[in-house]
Amino acid sequence: MLDAAPPPPPRFAAHAQLVRGPLRSWHRGCPVPLHDLRRLRVTHWGFDGRAHTGRLIVHRDAVGAVTRALRTLFVARFPIRQMRLIDRYGASDDRSMAADNTSAFNCRRAAGSTAWSEHSYGRAIDVNPRENPMILGGRTYPPNARRRGKGVIRAGSLARRAFANVGWSWGGRWTEPRDYQHFSASGN
Numbered sequence: 001m002l003d004a005a006p007p008p009p010p011r012f013a014a015h016a017q018l019v020r021g022p023l024r025s026w027h028r029g030c031p032v033p034l035h036d037l038r039r040l041r042v043t044h045w046g047f048d049g050r051a052h053t054g055r056l057i058v059h060r061d062a063v064g065a066v067t068r069a070l071r072t073l074f075v076a077r078f079p080i081r082q083m084r085l086i087d088r089y090g091a092s093d094d095r096s097m098a099a100d101n102t103s104a105f106n107c108r109r110a111a112g113s114t115a116w117s118e119h120s121y122g123r124a125i126d127v128n129p130r131e132n133p134m135i136l137g138g139r140t141y142p143p144n145a146r147r148r149g150k151g152v153i154r155a156g157s158l159a160r161r162a163f164a165n166v167g168w169s170w171g172g173r174w175t176e177p178r179d180y181q182h183f184s185a186s187g188n
Helices: 060-075 093-098 158-164
Strands: 014-018 037-045 051-059 124-126 134-136 139-141 182-184
Touching: 014 060, 037 060, 051 060, 060 158
Parallel strands: none
Antiparallel strands: 014 037, 037 051, 124 182, 134 139
16 A cells, blocks of 8 residues: 655635625724725644634735735744634724734724724734733733743744835834734834
8 A cells, every 4th residue: 555645735825805794893984995905815824833724904005015924924834823804803902912813904093092003004913912912001912911932023033024024114113012913014
């Protein structure tokens, strides 16, 4: 009996499509119209060492940059615990972060501010929030954060470089808040 050939290794795949239907994370008054958003289905490595398909919503002009950065992370096997639409958490940033969910679009105000978050424009992504928390006013978000183990982003890390290479900035360089999970096109 011949041994079966091992299956081919997983390949990176990304597919963007128009957002259809209602979203909890979008409402009247958001600074970006729904027709400018795209649902991105993308392959990523999980903390279990297996390839998974995740979902994000991003602005149509951010699809290329986010795809290139996530491809770099996939090739390097950088782990992402999960990548689900924030609508699954009732559009609650706190609930999504506590679940260690990597997310992008969410029409909301910036933490500690009355200005729109860059997430409201679909031009920001938060990666592994429990491993890469936000520190605001001496408090850690999410409260169940632990800045160690798999999926941590540091100043010289591959994840930081992957987003820098597509022109996105990292919130881990800010002074207040210090937002280790956050990458954005504008640097805000």
